[in-house]
Amino acid sequence: MTVRERVLEFLMSREGEFFTAEEIARGVREELxxxxxxxxxxxxxxxxxxxxxxxxxxxxxxxxxxxxGYVIRVSKPKKPSRCPRCKSTWVSEPEFAFIMD
Ligand SMILES: [Zn+2]
Incomplete structure (x- = not known):
């Protein structure tokens, strides 16, 4: 199984739960x-x-x-380096979840 498949499998196995990039890397036991x-x-x-x-x-x-408190609607999965409104670098990480409709 590729790393990408394992990332998907990790998220699928915890459907509906949100994880940061670091938590996903830990979840698949890879140094990503x-x-x-x-x-x-x-x-x-x-x-x-x-x-x-x-x-x-x-x-x-x-x-x-x-x-x-500004919500940064990133178009791609990434963590912005700073807030576009107040320029603070104190920005939370995006989190991802696998959702079944
Ligand atoms: Zn801000």
């Missing part, structure tokens, strides 16, 4: 950087609907600025 996890998630998010006949998707909990 957050950037590597985000790349896997981006790919999985594109293919998961088709793989499950439209009944499943990857949900993202958007990063939030922990200073001003």
């Amino acid at each position: 950087t957050p950037a590597e996890v985000y790349a896997h998630i981006a790919h999985i998010a594109k293919t998961v609907r088709r793989s499950f006949g439209g009944r499943a998707y990857i949900a993202i909990k958007y990063p939030v600025c922990l200073k001003c």
Whole structure:
């Protein structure tokens, strides 16, 4: 099984629960950087609907600025380096979940 398949399997086995990139890396027991996890998630998010006949998707909990509360609606899985509104670097990590409709 590839690392990407194991990332999907990890999320599927905990359907509906949200995880950060670090938690996912720990879950699949691989030394993946957050950037590597985000790349896997981006790919999985594109293919998961088709793989499950439209009944499943990857949900993202958007990063939030922990200073001003702004929700940062990232278009791709990643952690923004700073808040676009107040420029604070105190930003939460995005979290991902496998959801079955
Ligand atoms: Zn802010």
